Amino acid sequence: MNENSQLSLEIQSLRKSFRRGKKQVLQDITLQARGGQCIGILGANGCGKSTLLSILAGIQRPDSGNVLLNGVNLLERKMQRNLSSLVGFVPQEPPLMAELTAYDNLKLWYCQSPLSLERELEEGFLATLGIPDFLTVSVGHMSGGMKKRLSIGCSIAMSPRVLLLDEPGAALDLLCKEYIETYLRQFRSQGNLILIATHEEREIALCDQLFLLKNGVLSPLSYEGDIHQIAKTL
Amino acid sequence: MKTIFVYFQLEMKRMLRSLPGIILGSLLLILLLAGTFWLCHKSTQNPAQKKHISVGIVAREGEPFIDWMIDAVSQIKSTKYTCHFRRLAEKEAQRQIEQGKINVIFLIPKDYVASIIRGENKHVTIRFSQGQTTIVSFLLRELCTAASSFILNSEAGIYTMQDYYREHRLPHASRDELNLNIAYIKEIAKLEEGVKLEEIKIPDSYSQTSRFLASGIVLFFFLWGIAYGNLLTSQNHAFQQKLRISSLGYPLQVILRNLAFFLINTLSFAILLAIAHILCHVQGMPLPGTILSQPERLWVFGASLLPILWMAASFIQWVYETAEDRFGGAIFLFLATLLLALLSGCFYPLDYLPLSIQNLAKALPLYHSVEYALSCLDRSPSPIHLVWIMGYGSGFLGIAMLWRNVRMRYRT
Structure with missing residues (x-):
């Protein structure tokens, strides 16, 4: 896949159910997005936002449907090995080794990265996230904001074009949110695509398009700056 | 491939950080076990009996x-x-x-x-x-x-x-x-x-001191796992899932952790053997007529016990994979080891148990571990018991891999 080409993501009729079909979480999810966009997905707790992002990240398999990135189906088995170089995923729970430092955790994800870890820490996205400030701190001693920033830093190790974030700003202070927002703007400005499941007003304001996931159905949502208006629709 | 190597390195690193605490805990456990077996020994020497x-x-x-x-x-x-x-x-x-x-x-x-x-x-x-x-x-x-x-x-x-x-x-x-x-x-x-x-020479005829020493060592290997709860409970699911999509599948994660755990155990065991070596020079060797009649042979004896150490490591890892939290895992490990020890004749001769349980004992991992350790003391390691031990070790590791795979796939 040509990194310089215009990025396009297309989700076609994605379906997912649990408990052998008794609970239909996603019903015919369809979405189109391009590089340089930030897509926001809103919905009540437990509506299926995390499930949708997990499917796009290759962690879960859908019951049916396709996910095309520049025409290539990401759900095919042969694409699974290369998925981390195309799609970066930041889950709600930070995927970190608790007994080790930030640097050790980054080493794990950057060992096969095309990027140089030291260079990224000096002047790349990792510097933008402020990670050098707590490089030698053990994960067990980090605040929630540090862990979230480190999670993002780990997920971009393979220089993905698509970044999936599951509630990145939850329970973070304003400074951390500022770091993350700055980073997301930079990432988007390079022609990459962001899909973000969120409840945070600042992140909603960052999005170019908003979608509401309700009863398994994804529908467009208009936002005119009033968060309370959105809350009524959930 | 690089990810595998780096992940293994990091597993070793996190376990090495806990090494001082594990050594201290080990010494306490050794004292506890030595005291238990000394009491058993004294009770069999009761002049009233x-x-x-x-x-x-x-x-x-x-x-x-x-x-x-x-x-x-x-x-x-x-x-x-x-x-x-x-x-x-x-x-x-x-x-x-x-x-x-x-x-x-x-x-x-x-x-x-x-x-x-x-x-x-x-x-x-x-x-x-x-x-x-x-x-x-x-x-x-x-x-x-x-x-x-x-x-x-x-x-x-x-x-x-x-x-x-x-x-x-x-x-x-x-x-x-x-x-x-x-x-x-x-x-x-x-x-x-x-x-x-x-x-x-009659098969399976060992002195009481040899039996207690072998039983003590085997129980130590199993109960040692209580100190490792923090290191062996499953890492968070998001981390495991991310590793899987980075080509490090769930079974491979378990194997690499098992290898790191076994190597750290071996290092801890070597440190304890060094302490034992010093004590034996000062106090004299505990069992003349066995491989432990000379201080240098202590290391040969220790090396021959590594298969038991690996089997115990696999068992402990399986316990924590099943329990998913350190306290539940520690309790399960303690009770399971105690039950196995009671059924395998670690504290008393197997002849004391009913015949049906004696037959069951001969299929249990602790029984084969003790018999193998005794044969090592006797300078002739038993290949039959070794095969049982390696079989059990592989079995426990296999179940741990399967459990992790099934549990994570069920979650997704």
């Missing part, structure tokens, strides 16, 4: 004085032992000592008493199995006492001889009496030389 000894006597039918000698020894009161004597044919006696039904065999040669009177030096052979040396010491002492009693009776015979010589006016009474006394004194002095000791 007499030990039953079964002795087989192999002698020619009609051999004079044998019944008298048995009576003489039986009448000696001992606060430690009660002896039961049985006259047996040699083949039957050999069969019974190999089966553990009798403790010692006395093989009395033909015309033994007459040979003493004639001044010949025929041997009484005492045959015993390994681990029975204290019984043999006791019996030799009683034998000497019995022989003294025999002499006293013989003295009575000599006085009768004097009356006889006087009555019949026979010459050389003093010379004959002197010669007879000298002959008896010579025989008594040679008595221990007149007894030949034969030690025969």
Whole structure:
């Protein structure tokens, strides 16, 4: 896949159910997005936002449907090995080794990265996230904001074009949110695509398009700056 | 490939960080186990409890004085032992000592008493199995006492001889009496030389100290896992899932962790062996007659126990994979190990258990671990028990891999 080409993501009729079909979480999810966009997905707790992002990240398999990135189906088995170089995923729970430092955790994800870890820490996205400030701190001693920033830093190790974030700003202070927002703007400005499941007003304001996931159905949502208006629709 | 190597490195690193705490915890556990087994040992040495000894006597039918000698020894009161004597044919006696039904065999040669009177030096052979040396010491002492009693009776015979010589006016009474006394004194002095000791090797026959040491080491390997709860409980699911999509599948994650855990265990074990080596130089080796008779051989013994260490590591890892939290895992590990130890005869001989449980014990991992450790102490590691151990280790690791895979796929 040509990194310089215009990025396009297309989700076609994605379906997912649990408990052998008794609970239909996603019903015919369809979405189109391009590089340089930030897509926001809103919905009540437990509506299926995390499930949708997990499917796009290759962690879960859908019951049916396709996910095309520049025409290539990401759900095919042969694409699974290369998925981390195309799609970066930041889950709600930070995927970190608790007994080790930030640097050790980054080493794990950057060992096969095309990027140089030291260079990224000096002047790349990792510097933008402020990670050098707590490089030698053990994960067990980090605040929630540090862990979230480190999670993002780990997920971009393979220089993905698509970044999936599951509630990145939850329970973070304003400074951390500022770091993350700055980073997301930079990432988007390079022609990459962001899909973000969120409840945070600042992140909603960052999005170019908003979608509401309700009863398994994804529908467009208009936002005119009033968060309370959105809350009524959930 | 690089991810595999870096992940393994990081697993080693996080376990190495906990090494000082693990060593301290290990020393406490060793003290606890040593105290437990010392109490077990003391209770079996209770003077209030007499030990039953079964002795087989192999002698020619009609051999004079044998019944008298048995009576003489039986009448000696001992606060430690009660002896039961049985006259047996040699083949039957050999069969019974190999089966553990009798403790010692006395093989009395033909015309033994007459040979003493004639001044010949025929041997009484005492045959015993390994681990029975204290019984043999006791019996030799009683034998000497019995022989003294025999002499006293013989003295009575000599006085009768004097009356006889006087009555019949026979010459050389003093010379004959002197010669007879000298002959008896010579025989008594040679008595221990007149007894030949034969030690025969019987399968599965080890001293109590060896058994307790082997059981203690095996239990230590298993209970050690209580200190590792923090390191072995599953990492957060998001981390495991991300590793999987980075080509490090769930089974491979388990294998790499097992390898790191085993290597750290080996390092900890080496440190403890070094401490033991120093103590053995100061205090002396605990088990002469085994591989531990020399301090240098301690390391060879330790190396031979590595298969048990690996099997225990696999078992511990499986426990924590199943429990998913460190406290539940520690409790499960403790109870499971205790149950296995009770059913495998770690604290008492297996013979104490009903036959059905004895048969079950021979399929349990702790039983094979203890038997293998005993065979290593004896300088001849048992390949059969080793195969069982490696089989169990592979089985536990396989179940841990399967459990992780199924659990994570069920979650997704």
